């Protein structure tokens with residue numbers, strides 16, 4: 001089992017505190033949901049953990065070893081699905097897979113994953129939003145990371161692919177710890193083991209949809 005521990009993560013932009021001395025832990029088989037209104041700091045939190053945004057302070061440990069932000073990236077322990085798409089539009093799906101997986105057996109895992117045969121001959125630019133997000137998640141999620149950070153895996157996705165993505169995340173959870181942020185709260189709550197909301201730069205544990213109302217993320221109607 002692998003354990004990721006974040007302590008005293010503090011981040012502000014100009015004079016505004018975005019994340020105030022926040023602590024967070026994630027271990028293999030955890031699926032942690034992070035909620036919060038637009039601009040509350042969810043993406044910033046994931047980028048700091050991944051190592052691409054600098055915090056004023058943050059102690060990040062993997063399996064009890066403290067890692068600097070540079071070391072996090074070079075350790076290849078953490079995978080990250082960014083909010084914006086990153087695959088080249090002009091390439092066909094089947095030509096992209098070998099870039100991520102040079103080894104034939106690893107490639108087969110992607111080629112034989114559910115639904116991939118239905119779009120492997122298509123150019124990335126012609127995929128539906130659901131197909132594209134699923135492909136991105138397959139490519140990033142099957143790499144050898146201990147933890148996976150997912151920024152909006154469900155946003156704008158058609159119901160069919162939401163289910164395919166959920167099944168993939170449930171499978172990935174067997175070997176990784178996952179941290180997910182998305183406004184599609186019903187989908188997130190279906191698969192998470194622990195949930196938090198970021199409100200006024202603080203992290204608050206929540207246990208149900210009712211708590212999302214209590215902390216003014218959802219209206220009571």
Ligand SMILES: Nc1ncnc2c1ncn2[C@@H]1O[C@H](COP(=O)(O)OP(=O)(O)OP(=O)(O)O)[C@@H](O)[C@H]1O
Nearest residue numbers: 013014018036037038039040041042043044045183
């Ligand atoms: N590079 C930056 N420079 C200045 N302010 C920034 C920068 N990046 C983010 N912010 C601000 O930090 C706050 C948190 O942004 P972040 O993108 O983390 O929010 P979020 O919770 O992911 O929002 P959303 O739900 O809209 O994706 C916002 O007020 C945003 O404007």
